[in-house]
Amino acid sequence: MAAVAPTLARRIARPGMLPLCSRPQAWGRAARQSPGLPRAPSLLLTQRRAFSNNKILVELDEGSGIATMKLKSPPVNSLSLDFLTEFCISLEKLENNRGCRGVIFTSAIPKIFSSGLDITEMCRKSTEHYAEFWRAVQEMWLRVYGSNMVTVAAINGSSPAGGCLLALSCDYRIMAENPKFSIGLNEAQLGIVAPFWFKDTFVNVVGHRVAERSLQLGCLHSAPEALRIGLVDELVPEEKLQDKAAAVIAQWLALPDHARQLTKSMMRKLVLDRLVAHREEDIQNFISFITKESIQKSLHMYMEMLKKKKG
Numbered sequence: 001m002a003a004v005a006p007t008l009a010r011r012i013a014r015p016g017m018l019p020l021c022s023r024p025q026a027w028g029r030a031a032r033q034s035p036g037l038p039r040a041p042s043l044l045l046t047q048r049r050a051f052s053n054n055k056i057l058v059e060l061d062e063g064s065g066i067a068t069m070k071l072k073s074p075p076v077n078s079l080s081l082d083f084l085t086e087f088c089i090s091l092e093k094l095e096n097n098r099g100c101r102g103v104i105f106t107s108a109i110p111k112i113f114s115s116g117l118d119i120t121e122m123c124r125k126s127t128e129h130y131a132e133f134w135r136a137v138q139e140m141w142l143r144v145y146g147s148n149m150v151t152v153a154a155i156n157g158s159s160p161a162g163g164c165l166l167a168l169s170c171d172y173r174i175m176a177e178n179p180k181f182s183i184g185l186n187e188a189q190l191g192i193v194a195p196f197w198f199k200d201t202f203v204n205v206v207g208h209r210v211a212e213r214s215l216q217l218g219c220l221h222s223a224p225e226a227l228r229i230g231l232v233d234e235l236v237p238e239e240k241l242q243d244k245a246a247a248v249i250a251q252w253l254a255l256p257d258h259a260r261q262l263t264k265s266m267m268r269k270l271v272l273d274r275l276v277a278h279r280e281e282d283i284q285n286f287i288s289f290i291t292k293e294s295i296q297k298s299l300h301m302y303m304e305m306l307k308k309k310k311g
């Protein structure tokens with residue numbers, strides 16, 4: 001898998017070639033057939049299949065059709081170009097497996113769900129690199145937000161910025177009830193601006209007023225606060241997180257797939273279409289923004305601050 005990744009990364013970036021996700025998947029795929037009445041995952045005589053690459057561990061429970069994608073990129077699951085490429089490859093495999101109907105995203109790293117976009121990917125790199133990186137970020141969002149499968153984020157740690165976007169792109173968010181864990185689109189704190197599709201995804205979850213305030217202030221919300229503003233749907237003790245996520249998916253899968261999928265597509269279409277229609281422009285905007293000297297200085301200072309905090 002590791003050998004495939006750079007090739008795929010090049011494919012994502014090369015202009016003129018069909019990008020991995022030229023349109024959101026939700027409209028291109030036939031509805032999955034529900035295999036009948038939902039069964040509680042714990043009651044099944046299940047067979048588990050696992051596959052893994054360098055940064056993602058995937059386990060598919062063939063009895064329930066529920067997969068778990070565990071993010072395992074130490075130290076903090078930052079969303080680097082390699083990570084995003086491997087993430088999209090893993091998700092595509094699951095999308096292509098008709099036995100898989102739901103996915104749980106969670107972290108294999110204690111206390112961190114994902115630290116968001118890898119800041120080093122945005123510092124002092126070439127224009128080509130920025131284009132490739134940003135296309136991969138778009139790709140992750142298009143794939144998760146446009147997925148036909150039921151998607152649940154089991155947020156077992158802090159989840160700033162891009163990590164929060166991943167969670168926001170799911171159908172349901174369950175967070176470990178640890179007040180030390182925080183989540184939010186904190187880009188403003190870094191001196192950068194969340195792009196329109198981060199903002200749209202956020203608004204669709206928490207509403208305009210809450211999103212505007214939270215975005216302007218670059219808020220990182222504690223788990224209880226995230227529940228209060230609707231950024232997450234529920235809090236559970238950490239040891240119950242995975243079971244709860246599987247139970248929620250089983251509940252959602254009890255509905256006829258086509259009805260749920262078309263409804264999801266209807267709710268998300270406008271936002272997805274907007275990025276698909278402006279993908280290249282969005283990449284150019286990112287490059288113009290990130291190459292500004294003032295922005296590079298802000299990111300540098302933020303990284304220094306992270307280092308100092310470590311002591």
Ligand SMILES: CCCCC/C=C/C(=O)SCCNC(=O)CCNC(=O)[C@H](O)C(C)(C)COP(=O)(O)OP(=O)(O)OC[C@H]1O[C@@H](n2cnc3c(N)ncnc32)[C@H](O)[C@@H]1OP(=O)(O)O
Nearest residue numbers: 075076078115116117118119120160161162192193306310
């Ligand atoms: C311009 C267009 C808009 C772009 C939209 C951007 C979206 C983003 O996602 S920007 C990234 C935002 N992320 C953050 O603000 C998170 C920053 N990190 C943290 O707050 C903390 O690291 C933590 C809470 C995630 C974890 O804390 P802790 O367990 O104490 O670990 P350390 O802070 O010591 O970090 C360990 C190690 O990892 C490096 N690191 C942390 N986050 C990132 C990151 N996002 N990208 C790259 N590297 C990161 C950190 O610098 C440490 O490195 P070393 O000092 O070399 O060990």
